[in-house]
Amino acid sequence: MTKTISPATTARNERMRLAAENGAIALAEVRARDIAVRKNMERLRALRLEKEANESSAEETPAKKKRAAKKIVGVPA
Numbered sequence: 001m002t003k004t005i006s007p008a009t010t011a012r013n014e015r016m017r018l019a020a021e022n023g024a025i026a027l028a029e030v031r032a033r034d035i036a037v038r039k040n041m042e043r044l045r046a047l048r049l050e051k052e053a054n055e056s057s058a059e060e061t062p063a064k065k066k067r068a069a070k071k072i073v074g075v076p077a
Helices: 007-060
Strands: none
Touching: none
C-alpha cells in the first residue's frame, strides 16, 4: 500500500523548503554585513589610536614660548 501525499501537504512542504532557503540566504547576508562592520570598526580604531599617539607625542615636545607683549604705562587700552 502506497501513501498518497495530498496537494496541501506538498504545498506546505514546498513553502517550508523555500522559507529555509531564504532564511539561510538572509543569515549569510547578516553575517557578511557583520564582518564588514567589524572591519570598518577595526580600521577606524587604528586611525583613532594613531591620531591619539600623534597628539600625545606633540604634547610631549615643548612648545615655543611666546614673548609677552610690552605694556605701555599710562596709555588706556
